[in-house]
Amino acid sequence: MDGKQIPSSDSSNRQDIQRRKARSLLLVLAVGFAVFLAAAGALNYILQPTTLRIAVGPTGSEDHAVVEAMAEAFADESRTVLLSTIPTAGAAESLGLLGNGKADLAVGRADLSMPSDAQTLAVLRKNYVVLWSFSGSGGKAARKKTAVKIAEVADLAGHKVGVIGRTAANASVLRVILSGSGVESDKLAVAQFGTDEIEKLAQDRTIDAFLAVGPLDSKITADAIAATARTRGAPKFLSIDASEAIALRHSRYEAEEIPPSVFNAKPAWPEE
Template structure:
């Protein structure tokens, strides 16, 4: 009887331990930055929402200096997930889980100010040669984006002067006429871009938006970009900014996972992400931009099998 009792207790102990390890939350480290960015705020909101929902997956945000540093961290195995920028070098050991947001490139020229002699009016990208262009944001990736656009129109990037401004200083720099034209990259509803364009408006005159008519050609030569449009009135104001739809290029910020991360774990994370998105949207509207990953075989960033299982309804 003692032997049988000991055996029963051992079995109960094994089952209890197995159940505990099976249902305990799995913590995933996610690299995201920079500090104070919308991306980091959204990840923190998701992390808190996962805890409140008693989710199987928990997020442990690891703040970085930006998308490049986040990519480096996951490449070195110091993170399980990361927010990376699609037009930068994507580590080979990662696969896509979701699209966090899509960004558009916006090029514009402020109107001439009253009482000041204006130079030749800029209405086309090809006319930017020899000009000073202000780039909003300190990341080198935005300068590289500008170079891609200029080269498509035969403008030698070495023949222009690039001045970069932190997002917090962009509006003042624009009011003080620090450049002839400006470039911003972010979501269509980006507060930073909207404030910069508002700062470019003078005497009721809206800035001139420079269309990227060769967007499809750029996307053909650089698969990380897509041809896109900026809707009329996207940046508010009166008159509408812009007054008409403007052609441009776009790129995405992705949530990626290490290839060696369990399919079951990634599928569970993806399921929770889209289940909790509605809750987070009320506090951070940016969460509404989260989309399922591209599951096509020729996708620029291959999808993780776990995420694909969720999207295709084949999660086990």
């Protein structure tokens, strides 16, 4: 013998078994790691926040500001839902985007045409209809008209009403009020002004009464009342006596009272 050791067959078998075990362990580890990565990826996908597109407008409006604040709050606090704002020209366009699938949510008005499959998720605010004429008391220009020409809704016949907001919904709600009060809408003229045309509205001497639609804390409504008071005299608010009957016939509307002094404290607008 030359002193070299010849491994026995048992030793060789043991080494083969150990190598196979090592390969099996590596394979198990590799498969386990792959399964872990797949599970982690699936979990990460499942836990990704859902982004909902919400149409709202016009830009700079109270509705737009509220939704922007909501979007920021969701971004800071929610891990499951995010809001992506789609600016629009107004409620009608917002509902149109919802109807054609370009938005997941929309801020609209109940008295506008809603998509057939739309559902109300939340009421952001209530809009109040404010109708007023003028008393004739006030500045020099206002004193030219000393008598109250319009004391109630029925007196609107034969006159011209200035409607704030160019949306068709505002003109529509005026027609509903007129009809419920026994006044034919074709017996008076209606002129619509943009929310940025308050001064133009107040200076228009052909207008005898005014209509605004918005929340009770609406700056637009308050500014319009103040502007017409400067040019035409103290406002004379018109009570919609048929409001409860209108609400019964039109489920989209409700009959509610506007609190005294909500638009001005001294003098109180309205007084009651």
